[in-house]
Amino acid sequence: MAAPTSDAGPDRKRDAERTRAEILDVAIREFADKGYAGARVDEIAARTSTTKRMIYYYFGGKEQLYLAALENAYAVIREVERGLDLDELEPVTAIRRLAEATFDHHESHPDFLRLVSIENIHHAEHLAKSEALPGLAGPALEVLSGVLERGRTAGLFRADVDALDVHMVISAFCVFRTANRHTFLAIFGRDMLAARDREHYRTMLGDLVVAHLTAR
Amino acid sequence: MAAPTSDAGPDRKRDAERTRAEILDVAIREFADKGYAGARVDEIAARTSTTKRMIYYYFGGKEQLYLAALENAYAVIREVERGLDLDELEPVTAIRRLAEATFDHHESHPDFLRLVSIENIHHAEHLAKSEALPGLAGPALEVLSGVLERGRTAGLFRADVDALDVHMVISAFCVFRTANRHTFLAIFGRDMLAARDREHYRTMLGDLVVAHLTAR
């Protein structure tokens, strides 16, 4: 009489959604860790409580599984962006808040970044096939545009910086910090993700963006 | 009597160095394009004028070949850094020059960046084995430290920014622009490497760094 919500075990009931989700979860980690070509379908299967056959049953193949993992990662970051409410804040504070939210997300979701890096190595050819693609740009830019507009009319920000460029600077900083962590550590001996330097980098990002927007 | 320096052809003499160099050249492109696991030894061999056997003869195996490619890429960027002479320049100009040199190098050597990205996916485990590793940090930082010091004593720069952080910002910008080109294009419809925007990004990087250094 074990509850059907129990984790694993011999009395685990058949559950399509759970099985699918488990495969996807393991796949995200495996792809993020080894890259597309380096990931092994057999290995993914072995780390689940099901078999390799189920991967093909639910996803169709390695490539579709990878795409599903990638889309899932992007879906999560959109959640964060939507949850932000910056309209009430003073422009400079709002920009800082936005930068810090991006910073925090990248730090707490390292797999996302790794998948993006991997996707870039493959020239974003899988992402191009994704049906979710059109909706990906929206949230981040709309929020940012609003804040910039307010800052400009208040005479606080330069007029010649566009939203996409600001987004680029924020992303570049956060992406570099996590995506290039290992070579940076190997060469310069500094771990950009070390806990003790976290606040330093977090405020540095805010400083950087605000300085750029308010320069001259 | 064809010159032994001729490119290819039936009368090409035996030449160990040339063969080795040709393999390495092809390998760099192949690894940069497909990643470590995605690259195929047979494919690399096919693109050279020699055979797969030679790869094992000269390099020992796929992993050693990859490491050789990676080291070669790093060797090239150090050349650029050494060639810079910023001591005569006014600090603000010197910083701009340094940033632009990094910018230019990343633009003209896309393979280098891709190999670094790939190496990060593999947690820099190959780079850690490299004997060339200790010499990699030097040049870039020494030059930068000097400029910062001069800027500080001249009262131009903030006192609380260290060289490695500045280097990080410059790298982050340049790396993001090339390493994340494809997903950025797919999502936002802007090609960060488009020729028409080149000057825009180049001056933007200078603005960004200088604004950060001179803020407050």
Next chain:
DNA sequence: CGGGTAATGTACGAAACGGTGAGTTAATTG
């Protein structure tokens, strides 16, 4: 010029890998 060695070409093996055919058990439904 002839022996020796460095350089190169050929052909193949063994294991890894993505993918599938066909049957089996559990849930659902009339």
Next chain:
DNA sequence: CAATTAACTCACCGTTTCGTACATTACCCG
């Protein structure tokens, strides 16, 4: 309860892929 379908298991296949044993050719030097 029988029939139907969804979820799942197991064993297996063909190909790719890294690596190598072995034969062969060009070059150098006494």
